Amino acid sequence: MADSLNPPLSYEASATTTHPHIATTLPSEVVACLKNARFLHLATCDGLTPHISLMSYTYLPSTPFDPYPTIIMTTNPASRKTNHLLSNPQVSLLVHDWVSHRPPTRGPNPCGDRDGSPPPAATRSSLASLLLNLNTSALSSISTTITGTARFLEPGSEEEAWCKERHLENNTFEEEMNMFGQQAQSPNQRRPSISIEGDARVVTVRVREGRIADWKGGVRDWTLVLDGSEHNNDQEERARPHLANGISP
Structure with missing residues (x-):
């Protein structure tokens, strides 16, 4: 039974x-x-040139305006991704919750010193190697891609105001400490990649289908299909708790 509910990844x-x-x-x-990742990668295309942006985001299991899981982002109206989305709203999102710094390679280095990354392990001090190993410890071995259609919310609408408020709440840091015990960011400081002020546009993507991948290269496709009762019961949707990134404020 468990295997039918969770089919294996395919290699x-x-x-x-x-x-x-x-x-x-x-x-x-x-x-x-979606709950654990700090950022996501947003891939857009104007029909000719693909573009990828690192985005702050808010994941909600549902909203008062859509029973499907929803990802909320904001963007500067003068940005390249905004122009891409206006001409082609089809997007791909990549979400993973592991650290992606590359570890030293094990291969020989017959040419002596070399440029590029990662540098050979021999050039690192024991302290640097220790810190690198700590930083590259995987929090998870799974990533997911999400394909869908981005939607700009109507400026001044109730939906835009609601989503912008949830997004702001979810992307305001409390005090954070780095590994040396120093404050990494001021209290209530927002992430650099979030656009809220002025005429920033609010973008949502309904989470309906995508692909799970693991670090070995295995993949599995997934599709979310809600039954009719979930579409028609607006009052139940509005009463449901809406937890930003799955965590209550």
Whole structure:
């Protein structure tokens, strides 16, 4: 029974749909990524040139305006990604919750000193190697991509105001400490990549389908399909607690 609910990742060619997982709830791996990741990568395209942006985001299991899980982002109206989204709202999102710094390579270095990354392990002090190993410890071995259609919310609308408020709440830091016990960021300081002030546009993406991948290259496709009762019961949706990134404020 468990295998049918959680089909294994496939290590076969992944050019087509692989081990599709269709359910009325998001796969647990996708929920974990969306709750734990600090940022996501937003891929847009104007039809010719792809563009990737590192984005602050807010994940909600549902909103008063949409029963589907929703990702909220904001963008400067003069940005390249905004121009891309206006001409082509189709997007891909990459979410992962592990640190991505590259460790030293094990291969020989016959050419002596070399440029590029990562530098050979021999050039690192024992302290630097220790810190690097701490920083590259994987918090998870799973990432997820999400494909969908981005939607600009109507400026001044109730939905825009509600989503902007949730996004601001979710992207305001409390005091953070780095590994040396020093304050990493001032209290209530927002993430640098969040746009809220002025005429910033609010963008939402409904989470409906995507792909789970692991660090070995295995993949599994997933699709979320809600039944009709969830679409029609607006009062129940409005009464449901809306937890930003799955965590109550």
